[in-house]
Structure formats: structure tokens, C-alpha cells
Amino acid sequence: ETGVTQSPTHLIKTRGQQVTLRCSSQSGHNTVSWYQQALGQGPQFIFQYYREEENGRGNFPPRFSGLQFPNYSSELNVNALELDDSALYLCASSLSTSLGETQYFGPGTRLLVL
């Protein structure tokens, strides 16, 4: 087990609603990255937070937003949910933002949008 936890484990929402997903990073890690994984695909980078600041963003619209707190836990918020947002959302923590740094993943939150 990595020590990275995510909540909730599963979530069902309807189109147009908003959702907040939470992540607690591994002890000692100050960097959190969020990924979206559709069925049968590899994870896709959403954004990364380092010491409460956004440190990079993938090709996702602004309705995907995030926060990192002083204890390095993090939230992913998605507004105006669309059917295509149905996926496994993964949080990964690492010791730093250094390139080549290993990222350790949590168990994920399965989101279903109806």
C-alpha cells in the first residue's frame, strides 16, 4: 500500500452537476498529481499541485479545477458534469516536482455520470 488515500471510492452524478473528489498524499510528499482514466485507456494527466500552487496542467477544460491544502492533501472539482467525464480519477503523490521522480497512486474514485 502506498499510503495515498482517496474518497469517495464510488460516486454517481447526473449531467450538469458538480463533484468534489479528495486525496490525501503519502506522508512526506508535497506534490500531488491528478489523472483521469477512461475504461481501457491509460491515465491522462489533468494537473499537478506543488506547495498549494498549480504546477502544470494537461489538456482539460477550466471546469476541471483543483486545490492543495497546507497539509498537502488535495481536491479535484469538476463543474457542469458531462457523460464523458465518467472515468476512474486517480491521485498520485511524489516527494517533489523533480523530473524522474516516482509517483505513487491511490486506489482511485470511480465516477459515473448519468
Place this chain on the structure above:
Amino acid sequence: EDQVTQSPEALRLQEGESSSLNCSYTVSGLRGLFWYRQDPGKGPEFLFTLYSAGEEKEKERLKATLTKKESFLHITAPKPEDSATYLCAVQAETPLVFGKGTRLSVIA
């Protein structure tokens, strides 16, 4: 644009039948290549990080190798508990870029 292609998409092996999974990549300035194992509905579990061509790492029945254009994950005498999806990811001047994975089934 960084790209990662994994092959085969799916692999079915008999218990004890060794094989290799391939990860081909196109990046400008590789900083790290990562292998993860993912069980259905769960988060990826870290296996290996490789940093430079010629590097090899081993863990139990798994051995990862790296060249300038591809990486191999060799599985020696697999057991049914090795059944999972194996993901490869690369990092250059960008966040992790993942392949689609190879779905491995090991039959007793």
C-alpha cells in the same frame, strides 16, 4: 508530442510460460520511464523506474530493461497472480505520459 505505444494489447500465457511486454516511446529528452501494474478497478502499483539506456531492474519474476527507443518487461515463469494490466509511462519535460497498457492473463 510525447507518445507511448504498448504491445501486445492483450496476452494470454500458461502458468510457467515466460514472455515479454513491449513499450515503445517517442520523447524529447527522457527523464524517466516507469512501469506500473494495475488490477481491475484499482490504482496503478509502482514497479520500476528506469533512467538511461542499458539500465535493468528486477523484482521477483519481473525484469525491466531500457533502450533508447523502447522498454521491455520480461516475465519469467509467470503465476496466475501476475494477471493484471501492465502500464508503461514516460516523463520528459512534461508530466507522465502513459500507454494504454498490456492486459496479461496467466492461466493455471
